[in-house]
Each structure stands twice: as structure tokens, then as C-alpha cells.
Amino acid sequence: MNVCRDKSGELLPEYVKGLLEPKEMNKVADHLAGCSECSSQLRVISLFEDKVLPEPGPWFWTTLPGKVTAQIEARRRGKTRVQISVWAGGLAAAAVAVLMLLQPGPPTQPQTGALDYSFMEIADPFPLGVEEEILSVSGMFMDDLEQVYGLDLNVLSDETVVTMDLILEGDGYETMDDETIRIFEDLLEEMTPKRVGKWVMS
Amino acid sequence: MSENRNIMTDQTTLERELVSRARKGDSKAFEDLVRMYQEPLYRYLCRLSENGEDAMELTQSSFVKAYFSIGRFRGESSFKTYLFRIASNTWKNTIRDRGRRRSIDIDQVSIASGDNPYEEVVRDQEHKKFWSLVEELPARQKEALTLRIREGYLFEQVAKIMGCTTGSAKASYHHGVEKLKLAFEGEDR
Structure with a gap:
């Protein structure tokens, strides 16, 4: 070149x-x-x-803000239903989800000591499409994660890091759409509370 | 010049206020943010997706995603940069979900008229070849070219939106340019 x-x-x-x-x-x-x-x-x-772009017309510009709001409201309602089902489920996976939802947020001090990356094995069977969806909704959080937790994220793939983001932050539900929540809950079912607890608390 | 600066400052102040209110759940404030950025976001996604209908859908879903992750926006970049990053990821996900890229309707690709320092008449055949090559570009290269050329971002900003280093953004851009130069191969200059 x-x-x-x-x-x-x-x-x-x-x-x-x-x-x-x-x-x-x-x-x-x-x-x-x-x-x-x-x-x-x-x-x-x-x-x-020089490429000319198609112009969607005034109708699109006028109605888009309202459509966005309507979709946000619909998604909020969907999320509430999912959370209720998690609370009422009584399964081990549900308990894990509740534990994570109750996490107050990232710790204010960086974690110390050796981190248990064995947890990351769980991310391996994660369906590729979902990883990407989570990556997209997670915005710019990866950099924050590195600073807050003092992690060396260079050893991990971006997708894995964002999966960590959702686990550690505990408010992953805030940024996930219904389909992602469903698959994320399936993932939770594969985890044992011990492993998640070990990761979150270590 | 100072008048432009004042307008920019007013917009930045307004943007911050709207973001702050939207973070607290004020949907009307978020609607104002949508109005503020819907046109640049649509145009950006249109350039990436090469398809107006896709761009309309992607614009809407990008705004929805931005709303749900606005709590993580800390104002270290402009809201537009943040929005473009979410839109980029949304577009990439769509490509991967489909498993293929939508074809460009090459016959509908046209050249804008108007003042342009580069005044050579572009032949139809060359034009079609060029856009076929654009269609074949890897997502990152196309993204880098779109952000640098069409959106006019500097490489530092391109890198922020793409979520990579400045060097990586430059490399994607230059690799993309090299591939598109093939459209002019074999012609007499």
C-alpha cells in the first residue's frame, strides 16, 4: 500500500x-x-x-420522534414483564438474575488480587449474534470498565468484555431489548450462582 | 466566525440540557434530541447501508438504543459522536444478522451536480465499477471512509466512533481507498 x-x-x-x-x-x-x-x-x-442519498420526505422527519418514543415505551413494558417473571420464577437462574439486579453498581475502588478469568468460559457458547447485540447497546462502557475495575482487557475479546460489563454492572437489563434479555436469561440458566458469585464478589 | 461560534455554543448548551433531562427519563427532551440529530444520523446510516429504507429503520432503532444506554453517556464526547457509535454498531449487527450485505442498486447510483474541485467527467462504466467495489468493502473500511469523507470527521473522531485507535482508523481508511482505486485500473490517464 x-x-x-x-x-x-x-x-x-x-x-x-x-x-x-x-x-x-x-x-x-x-x-x-x-x-x-x-x-x-x-x-x-x-x-x-458525490453520491446522492434518497430523501425520505417530511413525513419521516415529522413522525420519527413520536415513533422512537412509542418504541421506547413498548420496550419498557416488555422489560417489566421480563423482570416480574424473573422474580416469580424461583429458579436458581432467577436468583442469580435478582442478585445481579440488586447490585448497587460498579465498586468505587478497583478490585485487587488475581481475577478469575475462568468465568469467561461461560461466554464461549454465547451465540454470536447476541454478543454483537450486547456490544452495540453497551455503547462506550468498555473503557469505563477498564478504569473502574483496573482490569487488563487486552487479553479478552471485545464481546467478552461487554458480557462482563453486563454481569458486573448489574443494570444490563436497562440496555437490552426483549430478545437479548430472553437469550441472556438462557445464559444465566447455564451459570451456577457460585460461579457468578465468585466473579462478582472477588 | 464568532457568530458561528456562538451558535455552536448555544447548540452545545442545549444538547447538554436535553441529555441531562433525558437521563432523568424526560421523553420530550429525548424527542428534541431526536429532532436535532435525525437528519445527520439518517444520512450517515444511508451512506453505510446504501439503502434508504434500511437507513430509516436503523435510524429509529439507533435512537431507541441510545435512549436505553444514555445513562452511560458522560459527555466526554459530543452526543452526536456517541449516537454515531451506537448507529455504527447497529448497522454492523444488521449486516451480520442478515449474513450478507444488501446489494446496491447500482443503476440508481447517480452523481450530484454542483461545484466540485474535481471536475473530470466520470464515465458510467467506471462509476458502476466503483460502487461495486464499495459494496465489497469490509464494514470497517467502509465505515472509516464514510466518517472521514462524507461526515468530515478527523481521524481522532473517526476512531472514537469506531471504537478503535487512531492508527487503526487511518489504516482502515487507507486500505479502503487502495481497494477503490482498482476502479480506475487499466484506463488511460
Whole structure:
């Protein structure tokens, strides 16, 4: 891969849009005249930039905020039902779920001592699609997790880290949709309270 | 220039206030955030998904996900960056769930007219080849190109949205550019 090291090459997206100051525009133009790499990159950027997007129309823009709110309300109602079923279930898995829901949140001090990564074996049979769903709803929490818990997350996959996020934070239900909650509960059934307890409390 | 800065400051203040109220469960405040960012979010998802209908669905579900995880948004980046990151993950999940990418209707791809420093007339064949190559790009490369070129984010911001290092975002971008250059291979220059 040939990449031009001249700084002008980094400004090509702004150059195409005409966002640079006149002096910079001229400087980039001069560079382009003598650099085939940047010239062909400019060609790619221009084509990529110029695509016309379909316009959904005013109806979409007007109704979207209300639709989002309606979906949020529907999901909230669904979550309540799931939580009630967890409380009423009386199964070992339900007890685990309740334990996690009652967790007050991440500890204020980083945990010390050797961490038991054997728990992570549980994440292995986790269906791939669910891992990704959890990854998406968990937003930016991975960095926070590393700071709060003082963990070395480099040894783990992103998906596993986010699974930890849900377990440790205890409010995973807040960010999961109904389908994810269902599969997450199936996962809980595979865990023994001892293993979860060991992880949460260690 | 200072007028623009004032407008930006007003928007930032308004955004913070709306986020703060939405975190407390004020759905009207969240609706205002939706109104504020629905168009840029739709356009971003449209560029990623290459399909208007998909982009409409993804926009709605991204906002819903953002609502349920807003408690974790700490204001270290802009709400828009946070929203774009959730949207990126939502789009990637959709691709994986389907097991394939939706085909671009290449015949419907058109070029915008207007002022552009690059004034070469692009031939139809080359154009189709180009968008076929875009369709084949790995998700991360397409995401990096979209964020850098179409959304105008700097690489540091691209990396934040993609959840990777700046170096990795740059590498994805440059690998994507290299692949798209193949559209011009074999032609006389």
C-alpha cells in the first residue's frame, strides 16, 4: 500500500468540499499536480463524496420522534414483564438474575488480587449474534470498565468484555431489548450462582 | 466566525440540557434530541447501508438504543459522536444478522451536480465499477471512509466512533481507498 506522507494528503476530504482556507487550497492543489498517489486518492474521495442519498420526505422527519418514543415505551413494558417473571420464577437462574439486579453498581475502588478469568468460559457458547447485540447497546462502557475495575482487557475479546460489563454492572437489563434479555436469561440458566458469585464478589 | 461560534455554543448548551433531562427519563427532551440529530444520523446510516429504507429503520432503532444506554453517556464526547457509535454498531449487527450485505442498486447510483474541485467527467462504466467495489468493502473500511469523507470527521473522531485507535482508523481508511482505486485500473490517464 503506497501512502503519501505529505500532510496535504490528509486534507483531501476537506479540499474536495472546498472547506480549506485559500492558501491551503493552493498548497494542496500544487501538491496534487506532482503526486500521483494523492491524485488517485482524490478521485476516490470525489466519487465517494458525490453520491446522492434518497430523501425520505417530511413525513419521516415529522413522525420519527413520536415513533422512537412509542418504541421506547413498548420496550419498557416488555422489560417489566421480563423482570416480574424473573422474580416469580424461583429458579436458581432467577436468583442469580435478582442478585445481579440488586447490585448497587460498579465498586468505587478497583478490585485487587488475581481475577478469575475462568468465568469467561461461560461466554464461549454465547451465540454470536447476541454478543454483537450486547456490544452495540453497551455503547462506550468498555473503557469505563477498564478504569473502574483496573482490569487488563487486552487479553479478552471485545464481546467478552461487554458480557462482563453486563454481569458486573448489574443494570444490563436497562440496555437490552426483549430478545437479548430472553437469550441472556438462557445464559444465566447455564451459570451456577457460585460461579457468578465468585466473579462478582472477588 | 464568532457568530458561528456562538451558535455552536448555544447548540452545545442545549444538547447538554436535553441529555441531562433525558437521563432523568424526560421523553420530550429525548424527542428534541431526536429532532436535532435525525437528519445527520439518517444520512450517515444511508451512506453505510446504501439503502434508504434500511437507513430509516436503523435510524429509529439507533435512537431507541441510545435512549436505553444514555445513562452511560458522560459527555466526554459530543452526543452526536456517541449516537454515531451506537448507529455504527447497529448497522454492523444488521449486516451480520442478515449474513450478507444488501446489494446496491447500482443503476440508481447517480452523481450530484454542483461545484466540485474535481471536475473530470466520470464515465458510467467506471462509476458502476466503483460502487461495486464499495459494496465489497469490509464494514470497517467502509465505515472509516464514510466518517472521514462524507461526515468530515478527523481521524481522532473517526476512531472514537469506531471504537478503535487512531492508527487503526487511518489504516482502515487507507486500505479502503487502495481497494477503490482498482476502479480506475487499466484506463488511460
